[in-house]
Amino acid sequence: MKEWALKIVLVLVVFMAATYVGTPAKVLPMTTSDCDLGVGSCVQSYPGEPHILDLRLARTDGAALPLATEIPLAVSARVVGGNGHNPVVSFTGSDMGMKVTTVKLLPVGGGNFTATVTLPVCVADQMRWVASLDVDVDGDLHAARFGFVTKRSGLAGAAGIAGTSGPSGSGTSTVTPLPPTPVDFALHTKAGPLTLASQKGKVVVVTFGYTFCPDVCPTSLAATAAALKQLTAEERSGVVPVFVSVDPARDSLDHVADYVAFFDSAYVGASGSDVEVKAAADVFGVFYERHLEPGQDPSKALIDHTTRSYLVDKDGRLTAAVAHGAPAADVDAAIRTLLAGGSL
C-alpha cells in the first residue's frame, strides 16, 4: 500500500475512534465532599485538564427545612474550555448501592446546563451520594463524579404505612416553585404526537402514572380536574392537563385517552415507547419502577412511582412541583400566576 493511502487510512481510523459513541468515558477521579444537602446547596468543581466541569445541586424546597422523604433539586452543570453536549447526571445512593435517578440536562447558554430532579431519600439518618456527570466535551465523553451527603435528625420523614390521605412527606408548601427550566418531551396521544414545545402559550399540568393504579393516580387526576373546574372558562382555555402513562405495555393510547376523559374532557392522555416515556420522566425527575411479586401474573404488575404533578409555564419551562393531595386553591393560584405571565 502506498504511503499516502496508509496515512489516509490512519487518519480515518483515528477520526472514527475519536467520534465513536462507544468510546470509553474518561473517568475523572472522584472528588469527595462532606457537603450536606440538608443544610444548603452543594457546589463542586472539577478542574480537569483541559476543561472545567462544575456541578451545582440546590434544594428548591428551602435549604433550612428538615429533609423529607424526597428532595427537589435544581441541578446545574457548567462546562468551560470546550463544547459540552448531552450532559446527564446520575445519582447513586452509595449506601444503597443503586442508581436512584438519572436526569438529562438541557443547555441554557454559556456552557451552562440545567434540570430538576427529585431525590428520594432513604430512611437512613445519613446517606452518602455520588452524583455522576457524564458529558461529551468536544467529542470526548467525560465522567466526573462528585460526592455529597444528606443528613437528618431523627426519622421524622421515615416511611411508614400511610393510613390517611395526603401522604406527602414534609407537610410544607404543596406547590413548590422550581427555578424555571426549559423542558420538553416527545410523546404520543390518540390524536397524534405531543411535545411541550407545541403547547407554548399554555400552562401545562403534567402528571405521571398508570391506569391500572386504583387509588393514587385517580386521586391525582381528580384533584387536578377539581382545580381546573374552579377556573373561569377563559382561564381553563389556557391550561392543558396532561397525564403521561409510564405503563405503555398495558396502556394503549386509546385506553389512556378514555381513562383521562373521565376526569376532565380537556385531559390529554399521553404515552410512548419505553425509551420515550423514560426520557420524559427523567426530564421531570420522575421515578417509576415496575414491581412484580415472585410468580405474579405480569399483567397485574404494580408500578412504584413518585406522585407529584408538575406545572410548565407558557414558555415551556418547568416552574413548580405540585404535591399529591395539594389543595385545589393552591394549584389554581399558581396556575393563575403563570397564566398572567408571572413567576412563582
Add this chain to the structure above:
Amino acid sequence: MIVAVVAAFVLSQAPAPAPAPAATVSVTSAWIRLPPPASMTAAGFFTLSNTGSADRKLLSASDDVAKTTELHTHLMEGGVMKMRAVAAVDVKAGASVAFGPGGLHVMFIDLVKPLADKQVVKLHLRFDDGSVVDVDAVVSREAPTTAPKK
C-alpha cells in the same frame, strides 16, 4: 372524631345487612372510588372496629364485581409511592383500623364490568376467627362525608 362517628352512623343506616353473630369486628363507612369506565381496577375503603376482647385479622375480601380482590396498602418510601398486597390486616382488640386513599385499601382487579356511580357492591370480609362480615360498599366519586379518621 365526632364527624367520623356521625359519618359512621349516617352510613350505617344505608347498608342494611347485620354482621354475622360471631363477628366482633364491625365495618363502617364502606365505599369504592368510582373508577373511569376504561379502568380495569378500583379501590375500596372502610373502617374496621374491633369491639371484642381478642385481636382479629382481616384475611380477605370477596365480591362479585372483580375477578380478583386483594388487600393492599401503600408505602411512601423515599418519595416513591409503592402499592403492596398484604396477607392480613391486624385489628387489635378494642381498636379501629381505617382504610383510606393513600393507605390501606381493597383492590379490585379485572372488573367484570364498569362500576356505576352510587352502585352498591356487596363485600364479604373474612376474619381469622372464621367470621364473615357482609357490608354494602357504595360506589362514589369521592369519600362519603369525610375522609377516614387518623
